[in-house]
Amino acid sequence: MSSESSVAPGLAPEEPNHWRRFLSIWVIASVIGTPLIVLLVGPLLGPSTGSEEAGGQHTIMTVLAAVATPVFMLVVLFIAYSLVYFRQEKGAALEGPAIRGNARVQAVWIVVTSLIVLGLAVYGTYELEDHYGHGSGSGPNPLTVPSGPKLPVQVIAQQWLFTYRYPTYGGVETTHLELPVDQEVEFNVTSLDVIHSFWAYKLGVKADANPGANNIAFVKPTKEESFEVRCAELCGIWHGAMVNPGKVVSATAFNTWIHEQQARLAPATKALPSYSKTYIPEPTRRAE
Amino acid sequence: MSVMAKKVIGVTLAVAVVGVAIALYVADWATSFPPPVSSTVNPVSAGGGANLTIETVGAVGRKVSPANPDWVSYLVKSHGRWVHSTIYTVPANSVVHVTLYEFDSASGLRNQFFSQVQGTVGGTMTLDGKTVNAVNGEEAAHSFAIPELGVFVPLPGVSEAEEEKDFCEEAPCEPGQYHHRTITFSFRTGKKGHYRWQCFVPCGAGFLNGNGGPMQTLGYMDGFIDVV
16 A cells, blocks of 8 residues: 555555545544444343353453444445555556555554453453352352452263252252352362363353362353353263253342252262362273 | 476375265264154153153163273163164243153262252152152162253162163163163253253263263263154
8 A cells, every 4th residue: 555655656646545544434434333243232232130250251242243343344444445546557557556565554563453452451461350250160269359258159060961059058959059149159070980061151150070170260240131051162972962051049038949959959968078179980890 | 297296296196085984974973863763752641741661771781882881871762762872852831741761870969969869850750660850860870850940850760789680782772671760851842943962960971070972962861852
């Protein structure tokens, strides 16, 4: 691309100022396009607003889309502009003039892209830790932990089902995940066999389930609704069927439900090992 | 024809042949399902519902499975014959009465949570004629679970002594010939659907975590319940 001040040899002197023209087009397109993307595409991005974490993830996705829009416009418009204005005339077989280095373009490119990437990295890191991992698995010792009371729920993955253990309710284990609304929840995610991944999309929670390891994720559900838990790590023949129903309910309904589970599943609870962050099941005779 | 042209044709043909062979293999694998076996539907005068008679064996044997004779497996009875299938058809909105003969010995549950009988009528099963609502998870040889329907039934195995005495090495195994445990339970079906079922005991001998081989192959330790 040339400008009036640096017209390459062989180009007509009446060549317009492509820099100014292209930048104008790009700025106008970005000013119009970015709000449109935020308003029209933004609501479709990321999980819903089922929890504080999900809402935060939705905001982050929207910010990323807003930042990416001008970059996307730059690339697409540059290609389109070049196709229109720098198209080789029919029958011509000349190569364009060689361009050897442009310190200003390179400097601007490096500085701008570095600022965008570093800015997003800082923003992402801040958001991640400001929201206690933002629903992601933060390992056995999260850097930041929400204050106040938390409901601990252990997620136990096995081929091919998730079960859930509530240590503060006698260690009862269930096949359904039920949570009280507006209550901070601490998921302790582990596996009894291979690597799985606990993914409650609507709640904005995703944490790998590793055998012999505890992976903590925090979430605060804000809406009473049903949701689905899926395994997000290919784990064998029934990976695609490793789906559980889940529900966020009122505190009263949760209390009723958990006490019903305690009574109904008393024999299973009695057979379970003491609550632990991880379990190493006895190797079975056949598996040895 | 030039040497180059011959080479191109040769390579093209070879690639095509290999591609077709791979496609045929994948198609064969993807469409190889055990035959669906229907439960026996009872007349209303006999209480209605449907009956399903199945058995689990410690080694399916060469006659039934030449490729994997030493794998554990389920078999189902159909018209008086044992059939090597794990796809069962049962009626919707009915009670399915299951009779299961367990010929294998214990492997033990990895998660003791499944030692409780869940999702059956009354939350119980009978084990050799005795009604129970839970078993010792260490004694489970296999389990029969339909997670979507909330059905989890642990299946205690025969003792090692009994197994050493008369281990059925070649399916089908007849209850009158070998030591076994008899388990009965009933579960309710709801709407029509295609539900997967599986065993939760890691009984795939010699595979990672005991969950490979027969645990990951349709026709052995998992299958479908077609509610129609």
